[in-house]
Structures are given as structure tokens and as C-alpha cells.
Amino acid sequence: MTASVLPEAAVPMKRSRLRRSFGDAMVVTERNLISYVRIPESLFFSSVQPIMFVLLFRYVFGGAIATPGMNYVDYLMAGIFVQTVMFGSINTSIGLAEDLQKGLIERFRSLPMARSAVLAGRTTSDLLRNIVVIVIITLVGFAVGFRIHTNAIAFLGAVLLMLYFAYAISWGFAYIGLSAPNSEVAQLMAFPILFPLTFASTAFVPSSTMPPWLRAFAEHQPVSLVINSVRALSEGGPTARWVIPALIWCTVLLALFVPLAVWRYRRTA
Amino acid sequence: MSAAIEAHGLVKTFGSDVRALDGVSLSVERGTVLGLLGPNGAGKTTTVRVLTTTLVPDAGSATVNGFDVVREADKVRASIGLAGQYAAVDENLTGRENLRMVGQLFQMSRRDASRIAGELLEHFELTEAADRPSKTYSGGMRRRLDIAAALVHRPPVLFLDEPTTGLDPKSRNAVWSVVEELVADGTTVLLTTQYLEEADRLADRIVVVDRGAVIAEGTSAELKADLGETVLDLGFPDPDTAERAAGLFRGSWPGGVVVDGSLLELSVDSGPSQVMLALRDLESAGIAANRMALREPSLDDVFLSLTGRRAEITEEES
Numbered sequence: 001m002t003a004s005v006l007p008e009a010a011v012p013m014k015r016s017r018l019r020r021s022f023g024d025a026m027v028v029t030e031r032n033l034i035s036y037v038r039i040p041e042s043l044f045f046s047s048v049q050p051i052m053f054v055l056l057f058r059y060v061f062g063g064a065i066a067t068p069g070m071n072y073v074d075y076l077m078a079g080i081f082v083q084t085v086m087f088g089s090i091n092t093s094i095g096l097a098e099d100l101q102k103g104l105i106e107r108f109r110s111l112p113m114a115r116s117a118v119l120a121g122r123t124t125s126d127l128l129r130n131i132v133v134i135v136i137i138t139l140v141g142f143a144v145g146f147r148i149h150t151n152a153i154a155f156l157g158a159v160l161l162m163l164y165f166a167y168a169i170s171w172g173f174a175y176i177g178l179s180a181p182n183s184e185v186a187q188l189m190a191f192p193i194l195f196p197l198t199f200a201s202t203a204f205v206p207s208s209t210m211p212p213w214l215r216a217f218a219e220h221q222p223v224s225l226v227i228n229s230v231r232a233l234s235e236g237g238p239t240a241r242w243v244i245p246a247l248i249w250c251t252v253l254l255a256l257f258v259p260l261a262v263w264r265y266r267r268t269a
Numbered sequence: 270m271s272a273a274i275e276a277h278g279l280v281k282t283f284g285s286d287v288r289a290l291d292g293v294s295l296s297v298e299r300g301t302v303l304g305l306l307g308p309n310g311a312g313k314t315t316t317v318r319v320l321t322t323t324l325v326p327d328a329g330s331a332t333v334n335g336f337d338v339v340r341e342a343d344k345v346r347a348s349i350g351l352a353g354q355y356a357a358v359d360e361n362l363t364g365r366e367n368l369r370m371v372g373q374l375f376q377m378s379r380r381d382a383s384r385i386a387g388e389l390l391e392h393f394e395l396t397e398a399a400d401r402p403s404k405t406y407s408g409g410m411r412r413r414l415d416i417a418a419a420l421v422h423r424p425p426v427l428f429l430d431e432p433t434t435g436l437d438p439k440s441r442n443a444v445w446s447v448v449e450e451l452v453a454d455g456t457t458v459l460l461t462t463q464y465l466e467e468a469d470r471l472a473d474r475i476v477v478v479d480r481g482a483v484i485a486e487g488t489s490a491e492l493k494a495d496l497g498e499t500v501l502d503l504g505f506p507d508p509d510t511a512e513r514a515a516g517l518f519r520g521s522w523p524g525g526v527v528v529d530g531s532l533l534e535l536s537v538d539s540g541p542s543q544v545m546l547a548l549r550d551l552e553s554a555g556i557a558a559n560r561m562a563l564r565e566p567s568l569d570d571v572f573l574s575l576t577g578r579r580a581e582i583t584e585e586e587s
Binding site: 005006007009010011012013015027031034035038039103104106108109111113117 | 318321322323343344346347349351354357358359360361362366370371372373374375376377378381382384385388389392402418420421422423450451454
């Protein structure tokens with residue numbers, strides 16, 4: 001096209017398999033983060049919804065909900081945090097469904113890069129995104145009267161647990177994103193999964209007023225266990241009885257979803 | 270030395286009944302261009318996807334640059350570049366970021382990848398737009414970026430999947446120049462296209478596919494030679510009349526007889542006397558043609574005579 005000649009290829013770096021997989025995942029992570037920064041609307045609107053939930057439950061429903069031994073706003077925030085990172089993991093499936101739709105996955109698959117990098121990069125960038133969202137929601141919580149009644153270290157533990165949970169869930173959503181015909185459907189597929197798990201839980205109301213069958217589900221499902229852990233770590237009370245099963249759940253989900261998503265990625269046509 | 274691309278009996282079925290590839294075999298010599306020609310849904314893209322390792326065939330085998338596409342997929346991936354309608358650039362990234370990302374994924378250091386990105390942007394006249402998100406690019410610029418991304422590691426084998434579909438003539442010419450330049454440099458190119466003009470201009474050899482199978486193969490000249498020397502086009506007021514006229518010639522005419530809408534196309538081998546014969550037959554049957562032309566056969570005629578359909582009448586891609 002021009003007088004200039006095409007550049008010769010550079011010599012590839014000699015790296016171990018592990019360093020290569022890690023390096024490739026970082027390149028994909030950076031690429032996803034650039035998109036998030038360049039389309040701030042995405043982060044903005046995914047923060048708006050939890051903020052509206054905070055206001056709704058704090059000021060509209062909250063007065064009518066009895067939470068023994070605790071202000072409702074302190075009870076509420078653990079639920080909001082976990083709901084927010086769970087709904088945030090929809091981004092993982094939307095992002096992958098879009099990459100698939102636009103032919104980017106096809107490009108990646110034709111490159112001699114680690115097969116795990118697209119999924120590892122996507123889930124890592126969504127983890128970083130969740131950190132930003134948690135900071136925003138914490139600040140909003142403080143503004144409406146939320147207080148930590150334990151200490152900063154315990155609260156940090158709560159944040160790490162919710163991030164670990166969100167990370168495990170986002171691998172499940174990676175599977176959904178790769179299975180959906182397009183990003184709109186990927187989004188729609190998420191709600192029937194997320195809705196019962198978030199609302200039939202201890203997120204917004206104590207389980208004591210639920211009918212027995214629902215109560216049994218709500219008290220033992222992983223979302224409630226994570227919420228109860230976060231609540232105990234930020235507001236006080238026994239922690240081990242919630243945190244240990246929550247960690248086990250997160251680890252089991254991760255061990256289940258990672259191979260499932262990778263398998264789906266390999267056989268996605 | 271073996272061929273740069275070699276495929277034997279590739280079969281790929283989607284679902285239970287869509288046989289996208291039904292035994293495709295082809296071979297591309299090093300440093301040459303193969304044009305894979307056919308309508309949408311013929312199996313062109315599926316062939317490319319198998320050869321670029323993104324799809325595993327149900328049966329058959331293929332090598333690219335001497336490596337097996339299934340067993341040595343990573344070595345194939347290191348030897349190829351892929352550009353075209355289905356392998357895209359990231360529209361949120363700038364041109365420079367896109368090329369750097371691809372370089373890094375080819376295990377180049379960030380510094381090398383950045384340097385090569387800059388050089389490629391200059392070569393493809395994208396320097397001015399280098400730091401704008403690629404969604405702001407025109408179709409032609411995007412396609413150039415796409416091809417640049419396929420060239421980051423100077424692959425010996427390049428796959429271009431419908432590289433000019435949807436481009437204006439000026440951009441199309443620019444893409445053609447790039448391909449010619451690469452071939453002059455020794456790159457092997459497999460190019461799929463629905464445009465006969467494109468295959469005619471770029472390809473050393475042409476493989477015509479339809480419904481997942483190879484239906485003809487040869488140089489552009491060879492394919493045209495099969496059709497005879499000249500084509501006589503006769504235009505009629507409506508398709509019915511054209512069909513009635515075709516009835517006069519079917520079975521008795523020494524060359525091909527093809528009806529396309531209200532146009533009747535007759536292959537003419539033995540010169541003016543044969544044309545006279547055709548016109549006399551029409552006159553005695555009382556059928557009046559309103560237009561007549563004599564022309565060289567095009568690849569479009571090749572396709573039409575092989576399949577009974579025009580190449581550019583498209584079906585839904587599966």
C-alpha cells in the first residue's frame with residue numbers, strides 16, 4: 001500500500017507453559033478492562049441498580065421488617081453486597097456472548113495462545129470490576145447509615161469472601177455466556193437463576209417468617225451462607241458456623257464451574 | 270516440499286442433518302493463491318474454520334504448513350493468519366491496542382508487539398487513526414486493521430474469509446493490492462469469496478464449492494474453457510418467453526443452454542454460423558428477442574452451468 005515494508009516478526013519469548021497461560025490471561029484482562037474504562041456507562045448503570053435497592057429497602061420496606069438485635073440498614077447491606085456481586089457476574093456471560101457474537105473468540109481460537117486465557121481473563125477483569133462496585137456500594141451504605149460493628153480486618157475478610165463467591169459464580173456465568181445464542185439471551189437466562197437465589201435467602205428479610213419448606217431452602221443455600229458470613233463479619237456474632245460452609249460452597253462451585261466453562265469453550269462452534 | 274495447505278475428505282456436520290462439509294479435498298502450493306468460490310452456505314467458511322483449527326472435522330484430515338490441524342493445532346496456529354468476516358477486531362480497542370494485543374498473544378514482548386503494531390499501522394495507512402477506538406473506523410479501515418492483525422507474526426499461510434464482502438470498490442482495490450503484495454513476498458493465501466471478479470483477479474487456482482462439496486477445480490482459464498469460446502446472451506420480454514425459447518434448444522443445441530430470469534444464455538463453439546442458426550430457429554418459432562449480446566464467458570457462467578444457480582444469489586449461511 002505504501003513504500004514501507006511489512007515488519008518482520010519479532011522473536012517470541014521463551015516462557016514456561018504456566019507463565020505463558022498467566023501472561024495470556026493478563027493480556028485478555030487488560031483488553032477487557034480497557035472496554036470497561038471506555039464504556040463507563042456499563043459500570044455506572046450496574047451500580048445504579050444496587051443503589052436503588054439500598055434506597056428501596058432502607059426507606060420503603062425497611063421500616064416494616066423486624067431484624068432482632070440489629071438495625072435494619074446494618075442487616076440489609078450484607079444482602080445488598082452479595083446481591084450486587086451476583087448480579088454483576090451477569091457481565092461475565094454478556095461479555096463472552098458478545099465476544100462470541102462479534103467473532104473475537106474466533107480470532108482468539110486461531111491464535112497460539114493458552115486455551116484458558118479468554119475465560120481466565122474475563123473472570124479476572126470481572127473480579128476487578130466487582131472490587132470497584134463494592135467500594136461504591138460501601139460508600140453508599142455509609143451514607144444511609146450503615147456502620148461496621150466489628151473491625152476493618154473482619155470487614156476486609158467479608159469483602160474477600162464475597163469476591164471469592166462472585167469469582168466462582170462468574171465461571172458459572174461464563175458457561176451460560178458461551179451457551180447463549182446472543183448477549184440479550186445470555187442476560188435473560190441469568191434472571192431465573194439469580195432471582196430465586198437472591199430473594200429466597202436471608203438477603204433482605206430474616207428467614208423466620210417464611211413457610212417451613214422455603215425456610216429450609218433459604219437457610220441452607222449458598223447465597224444465604226455467604227450473606228450470613230458477611231453479616232457476621234461486619235456486624236458481629238458467631239462467624240465460623242457461616243464462614244466455613246460458605247468457603248466450602250465457593251470452592252465446590254469453583255471446582256465445578258471452571259472445568260464446565262472450559263469444556264464449553266473448547267467445544268463452542 | 271509439500272503443499273502449504275492440504276485437505277482430504279473433510280466432513281463436518283452440524284446438528285443431525287446439516288452437512289456443512291461433505292468430503293472437501295483441496296491442495297494449495299506454496300506461494301500461490303487459492304480462491305474458494307461459492308455462494309453463502311456452500312461450506313467456504315466451515316472449510317476455513319477447519320483449516321484454521323477453530324473447528325474439528327468429523328472425518329477427513331488436513332495439514333497446514335506441514336502440521337496436522339487436529340493433532341498439531343498449536344503449530345498450525347503459529348503458522349497462519351486469519352482475517353475476514355468472522356474473525357474480528359475489538360471495536361472498543363484502538364487500532365494500536367488491537368495489534369499490540371495480538372502480538373502479545375503471539376508471545377511477543379510488550380515492547381516488540383508495540384513496535385510491530387506501529388509499523389503495521391504505518392504500512393496500512395492507519396497511523397492517523399491508530400489511537401482511536403476501531404469502532405470509529407470505516408469499513409475499509411476496519412478490514413485493513415483486520416488483515417494487519419493477521420500479519421503481526423508474518424505467517425507463511427494466510428486465510429482471508431470473504432475479505433472484501435461489503436466494501437466499496439476503492440477499499441476492495443486496496444485489499445486486493447495488499448494480497449498481491451503478500452503473494453509477491455511468498456505468502457500462501459487461501460481466499461474465500463462470493464465475488465467472481467475477485468477470484469479471477471487474485472487466484473492462481475480456483476476451487477468451486479457448493480453444498481459442502483467441491484464441484485469444479487482449475488485455473489480461471491480452465492474453468493472458462495469448459496464452457497466453450499463464447500456466450501450468446503438473448504434477452505426476452507419476460508421469463509416465460511425465455512423459457513419457451515430455451516425449449517427450442519434443449520436437447521438439440523451442441524453447447525450449454527441456461528435460462529436466468531428473462532435471459533437465455535447459449536454457449537457457442539463453432540462461430541457465426543451457430544449464432545445464425547439460433548436466430549433462425551427463434552424466428553421460425555415466432556419468438557422475438559429484444560436484446561442480443563456475444564461475450565466471453567465469466568466465472569459467473571461457470572457457476573451457473575455447474576449448479577444451475579447464480580453464484581451471487583445468496584442463501585442463509587448455516
